[in-house]
Amino acid sequence: MLRKPLFLFYFLFFYAVTQLIWWGVLLIQIAPQRKGMFIGEAIFFFIIFIFGAIKLKQAFEREKKLHQQQHNFMLSVTHELKSPLASIKLYIQTILKRELDKEQQQQFLKNSLKDIERLDDLVENVLIATKLDSVQVQMQKESFDFSEAITKIADRLQVYSCTTQSIKLNVENDIYLKGDSFALSSVVTNLLENAIKYSPPCEQVSVKLYREKDEVILSIADFGIGIPDEEKRNVFNKFYRVGSENTRKTKGTGLGLYIVKSVLDKHQAQIKVKDNKPTGTIFEITFNHYAAS
Structure with missing residues (x-):
């Protein structure tokens, strides 16, 4: 063209x-x-x-x-x-x-529900990305239990990702944030899905949430393929995906990290991309303002 x-x-x-x-x-x-x-x-x-x-x-x-x-x-x-x-x-x-027993039917229905949730996540990402493109968009400000939200998201993705997948949670209880609960939950979902997607099958993913002085820190670490230093500055760009289009094997739309960065910017939060040792990536988010429980 x-x-x-x-x-x-x-x-x-x-x-x-x-x-x-x-x-x-x-x-x-x-x-x-x-x-x-x-x-x-x-x-x-x-x-x-x-x-x-x-x-x-x-x-x-x-x-x-x-x-x-x-x-x-x-x-x-x-x-x-x-x-x-x-x-x-x-x-x-x-x-x-087929005439399946009740246990098989239940398993098939559970698997279907997982796929529906996957579709729901994709639609939410597209809707949020479209919303973020609007200059006038304002994030809702409400106090919600961030600890509980992270735990629920991790539990859902734990079952979805692998029967032996270990999403290791180290989450302080009763940490409340003041912000858009839907958008911030999408941030956690996208980061966790990325950590699972770019890790070897059933590899451990670590999630930490804690207070440090006047800040709230969320850290999501994986032991996957990692992100090259020259690509770290680009991963939050819209539609950008790590690696070559011709050789990439992982699925994705290139919207996830763009949504993460855009939502965090609107909440005056900072995100850093660090190398995990010996392999993998750590996404560390710092919230400077939060509502006490």
């Missing part, structure tokens, strides 16, 4: 440069005594012209990259929607067509 504008840009650039040189030569021939002035003005004009051309090219490149990311996002969302829907359909068809 962007090939024609880029081709036109290069054509016009070289045409303009050629014409400027030609007119410069003609002016010098007409008034050779003013040669120095013509050359000086030409150099100054060329500097401005080339600077503008470079900026325009960078804008084209950014647009091209954004277009590719949006294309990848649509493909990812389509896949993320189709996969659980196909699974739910298969479970329901099996229940209807």
